[in-house]
Amino acid sequence: MRGAALAPAVLATPGAAQDFDRVGALFADRSVVCHSxxxxxxxxxxxxxxxxxxxxxxxxxxxxxxxxxxxxxRLRGEAEIRGVV
Structure with missing residues:
Protein backbone atom coordinates (compact mmCIF):
# COMPACT_ATOMS: atom_id res chain seq x y z
CA MET A 1 0.00 0.00 0.00
CA ARG A 2 2.37 2.67 -1.28
CA GLY A 3 -0.12 5.55 -0.82
CA ALA A 4 -0.59 4.81 2.87
CA ALA A 5 3.13 5.18 3.49
CA LEU A 6 3.07 8.61 1.84
CA ALA A 7 0.03 9.93 3.69
CA PRO A 8 1.68 11.28 6.87
CA ALA A 9 4.36 13.15 4.94
CA VAL A 10 1.97 14.52 2.34
CA LEU A 11 -0.73 15.73 4.73
CA ALA A 12 1.77 17.32 7.12
CA THR A 13 3.75 19.48 4.68
CA PRO A 14 3.14 23.16 3.93
CA GLY A 15 2.46 22.39 0.24
CA ALA A 16 0.05 19.58 1.07
CA ALA A 17 -2.81 20.91 -1.05
CA GLN A 18 -0.66 20.70 -4.15
CA ASP A 19 0.55 17.21 -3.23
CA PHE A 20 -2.90 15.85 -2.34
CA ASP A 21 -3.04 13.84 -5.56
CA ARG A 22 -0.29 11.61 -4.15
CA VAL A 23 -2.77 10.16 -1.63
CA GLY A 24 -5.89 11.11 -3.56
CA ALA A 25 -5.63 7.91 -5.61
CA LEU A 26 -5.67 5.84 -2.42
CA PHE A 27 -8.75 7.69 -1.20
CA ALA A 28 -10.40 7.30 -4.62
CA ASP A 29 -9.83 3.54 -4.55
CA ARG A 30 -11.01 2.98 -1.00
CA SER A 31 -12.91 5.89 0.51
CA VAL A 32 -14.41 8.41 -1.90
CA VAL A 33 -17.34 6.16 -2.87
CA CYS A 34 -18.82 6.83 0.57
CA HIS A 35 -16.88 9.90 1.73
CA SER A 36 -17.87 12.48 -0.86
CA ARG A 74 -6.62 3.92 9.55
CA LEU A 75 -4.38 4.29 6.50
CA ARG A 76 -1.56 2.49 8.33
CA GLY A 77 -3.90 -0.29 9.49
CA GLU A 78 -3.55 0.67 13.16
CA ALA A 79 -7.28 1.36 13.55
CA GLU A 80 -10.25 -0.43 12.06
CA ILE A 81 -11.86 1.20 9.06
CA ARG A 82 -15.57 1.51 9.76
CA GLY A 83 -18.11 0.29 7.27
CA VAL A 84 -15.83 -2.13 5.45
CA VAL A 85 -17.50 -5.42 4.65
Missing part, protein backbone atom coordinates in the same frame (compact mmCIF):
# COMPACT_ATOMS: atom_id res chain seq x y z
CA UNK A 37 -20.79 14.81 -1.45
CA UNK A 38 -23.45 15.97 0.95
CA UNK A 39 -24.26 12.44 2.16
CA UNK A 40 -20.73 11.63 3.37
CA UNK A 41 -20.87 9.81 6.73
CA UNK A 42 -20.53 12.32 9.60
CA UNK A 43 -19.77 14.95 6.96
CA UNK A 44 -16.29 13.52 6.37
CA UNK A 45 -15.33 14.22 2.78
CA UNK A 46 -12.15 12.64 1.47
CA UNK A 47 -12.49 13.78 -2.13
CA UNK A 48 -10.62 17.06 -1.58
CA UNK A 49 -7.73 18.29 0.53
CA UNK A 50 -10.05 20.85 2.15
CA UNK A 51 -12.48 18.06 3.05
CA UNK A 52 -9.76 16.03 4.75
CA UNK A 53 -8.65 19.07 6.75
CA UNK A 54 -12.24 19.98 7.68
CA UNK A 55 -12.71 16.59 9.33
CA UNK A 56 -16.04 15.18 10.41
CA UNK A 57 -18.82 16.03 12.83
CA UNK A 58 -16.65 14.33 15.45
CA UNK A 59 -13.71 16.66 14.81
CA UNK A 60 -10.44 16.60 12.90
CA UNK A 61 -9.26 13.39 11.25
CA UNK A 62 -5.85 14.55 10.01
CA UNK A 63 -3.70 17.05 11.85
CA UNK A 64 -0.44 18.27 10.30
CA UNK A 65 2.54 16.61 11.92
CA UNK A 66 0.44 14.34 14.17
CA UNK A 67 1.06 10.66 13.40
CA UNK A 68 -1.79 9.78 15.80
CA UNK A 69 -4.38 11.45 13.55
CA UNK A 70 -7.36 9.08 13.17
CA UNK A 71 -7.19 9.04 9.37
CA UNK A 72 -3.48 8.24 9.36
CA UNK A 73 -4.03 5.43 11.88
Missing amino acids: GEDAPLGLRLDTHAGVLAGSENGPVAMAGDPASPLLQ
Whole structure:
Protein backbone atom coordinates (compact mmCIF):
# COMPACT_ATOMS: atom_id res chain seq x y z
CA MET A 1 0.00 0.00 0.00
CA ARG A 2 2.37 2.67 -1.28
CA GLY A 3 -0.12 5.55 -0.82
CA ALA A 4 -0.59 4.81 2.87
CA ALA A 5 3.13 5.18 3.49
CA LEU A 6 3.07 8.61 1.84
CA ALA A 7 0.03 9.93 3.69
CA PRO A 8 1.68 11.28 6.87
CA ALA A 9 4.36 13.15 4.94
CA VAL A 10 1.97 14.52 2.34
CA LEU A 11 -0.73 15.73 4.73
CA ALA A 12 1.77 17.32 7.12
CA THR A 13 3.75 19.48 4.68
CA PRO A 14 3.14 23.16 3.93
CA GLY A 15 2.46 22.39 0.24
CA ALA A 16 0.05 19.58 1.07
CA ALA A 17 -2.81 20.91 -1.05
CA GLN A 18 -0.66 20.70 -4.15
CA ASP A 19 0.55 17.21 -3.23
CA PHE A 20 -2.90 15.85 -2.34
CA ASP A 21 -3.04 13.84 -5.56
CA ARG A 22 -0.29 11.61 -4.15
CA VAL A 23 -2.77 10.16 -1.63
CA GLY A 24 -5.89 11.11 -3.56
CA ALA A 25 -5.63 7.91 -5.61
CA LEU A 26 -5.67 5.84 -2.42
CA PHE A 27 -8.75 7.69 -1.20
CA ALA A 28 -10.40 7.30 -4.62
CA ASP A 29 -9.83 3.54 -4.55
CA ARG A 30 -11.01 2.98 -1.00
CA SER A 31 -12.91 5.89 0.51
CA VAL A 32 -14.41 8.41 -1.90
CA VAL A 33 -17.34 6.16 -2.87
CA CYS A 34 -18.82 6.83 0.57
CA HIS A 35 -16.88 9.90 1.73
CA SER A 36 -17.87 12.48 -0.86
CA GLY A 37 -20.79 14.81 -1.45
CA GLU A 38 -23.45 15.97 0.95
CA ASP A 39 -24.26 12.44 2.16
CA ALA A 40 -20.73 11.63 3.37
CA PRO A 41 -20.87 9.81 6.73
CA LEU A 42 -20.53 12.32 9.60
CA GLY A 43 -19.77 14.95 6.96
CA LEU A 44 -16.29 13.52 6.37
CA ARG A 45 -15.33 14.22 2.78
CA LEU A 46 -12.15 12.64 1.47
CA ASP A 47 -12.49 13.78 -2.13
CA THR A 48 -10.62 17.06 -1.58
CA HIS A 49 -7.73 18.29 0.53
CA ALA A 50 -10.05 20.85 2.15
CA GLY A 51 -12.48 18.06 3.05
CA VAL A 52 -9.76 16.03 4.75
CA LEU A 53 -8.65 19.07 6.75
CA ALA A 54 -12.24 19.98 7.68
CA GLY A 55 -12.71 16.59 9.33
CA SER A 56 -16.04 15.18 10.41
CA GLU A 57 -18.82 16.03 12.83
CA ASN A 58 -16.65 14.33 15.45
CA GLY A 59 -13.71 16.66 14.81
CA PRO A 60 -10.44 16.60 12.90
CA VAL A 61 -9.26 13.39 11.25
CA ALA A 62 -5.85 14.55 10.01
CA MET A 63 -3.70 17.05 11.85
CA ALA A 64 -0.44 18.27 10.30
CA GLY A 65 2.54 16.61 11.92
CA ASP A 66 0.44 14.34 14.17
CA PRO A 67 1.06 10.66 13.40
CA ALA A 68 -1.79 9.78 15.80
CA SER A 69 -4.38 11.45 13.55
CA PRO A 70 -7.36 9.08 13.17
CA LEU A 71 -7.19 9.04 9.37
CA LEU A 72 -3.48 8.24 9.36
CA GLN A 73 -4.03 5.43 11.88
CA ARG A 74 -6.62 3.92 9.55
CA LEU A 75 -4.38 4.29 6.50
CA ARG A 76 -1.56 2.49 8.33
CA GLY A 77 -3.90 -0.29 9.49
CA GLU A 78 -3.55 0.67 13.16
CA ALA A 79 -7.28 1.36 13.55
CA GLU A 80 -10.25 -0.43 12.06
CA ILE A 81 -11.86 1.20 9.06
CA ARG A 82 -15.57 1.51 9.76
CA GLY A 83 -18.11 0.29 7.27
CA VAL A 84 -15.83 -2.13 5.45
CA VAL A 85 -17.50 -5.42 4.65
